[in-house]
Amino acid sequence: MEASGAHPAVFAPVSTEGRVDAVVRRLTDAIALGLLADGEQLPSESELAGLLGVSTVTLREALVALRQRGLLVTRRGRGGGSFVRAPAEPEIGERLRAFAADELRDLGDHYTAIAGAAAMLAARRALPADVEPLWRSLREMADTDSPARLRRLDGRFHVEVAAASQSARLTREEIRLQADIGPLLWLPYDEPGGHDEATAQHRAIAAAIADGDPGRARELAERHVLDAIERLIELRLRLVGP
Known part of the structure; x- marks a missing residue:
């Protein structure tokens, strides 16, 4: 899928307060809107942490929360990483x-x-x-x-x-x-x-x-x-x- 013109904003630095929650909210919103497409691979943890302006520890906490919500799936090994899983359509x-x-x-x-x-x-x-x-x-x-x-x-x-x-x-x-x-x-x-x-x-x-x-x-x-x-x-x- 061709990248949306909004991708730079999706991956811009988050606010300094409540950074785990801010990362979770930013990515949740982007997934819900389809700005991050179903099956799309996120940047590597180190790259994504740098883009969002957070530590890798903070990013990992946010990714855990997103996986628990069913919005990300992580695959190990060659070709692995974090991949978007679009939610079911809300009523x-x-x-x-x-x-x-x-x-x-x-x-x-x-x-x-x-x-x-x-x-x-x-x-x-x-x-x-x-x-x-x-x-x-x-x-x-x-x-x-x-x-x-x-x-x-x-x-x-x-x-x-x-x-x-x-x-x-x-x-x-x-x-x-x-x-x-x-x-x-x-x-x-x-x-x-x-x-x-x-x-x-x-x-x-x-x-x-x-x-x-x-x-x-x-x-x-x-x-x-x-x-x-x-x-x-x-x-x-x-x-x-x-």
Whole structure:
């Protein structure tokens, strides 16, 4: 599998506090979003520890925790190492029930700010090589009708927009938000005609970034998130009530 444009953010140094937990969270989020693909081999322990800015002891503790969660498998011997094991798809309806409508709106406000800033900076800073992952994700979305794969590709697209902003902090925040609510945001688009509408919005965002139009890119990204949040709140109220 071709590396995602978000890989540098996945393997960037973690925060100095609670480093084992930070490594576990970073890699768990990346696996959940498909940024680290099922079966993908992680860098060696020494290389990965260096990339994440942690000691090998800290890294090994984190890898043990990930293996216990069933997200990694370690193979010994020649050709061995740590390999990603993608989790089973969560029951999206149950995840939606865990959020109150006001929580979704609050998350949406925060996510709108992040997505808008990332798209604006991507339009200012991205080179053609930074934009190509966006088009690749859109091509892959057009070639599948699997709801689970569409959700993962939607998340990957938004992380790649953040990666194109050249801001490691924005990209890490986008990864965190996608892991929290990303799969839910695609849920309303599973309704008839939703896929085409979402694809049109994605293409417009990518085109604004490619054209170097920061204001348009920000406006489109913010509108896309706000529209998804409003639809999601309506869906939640319809499914589970206030």
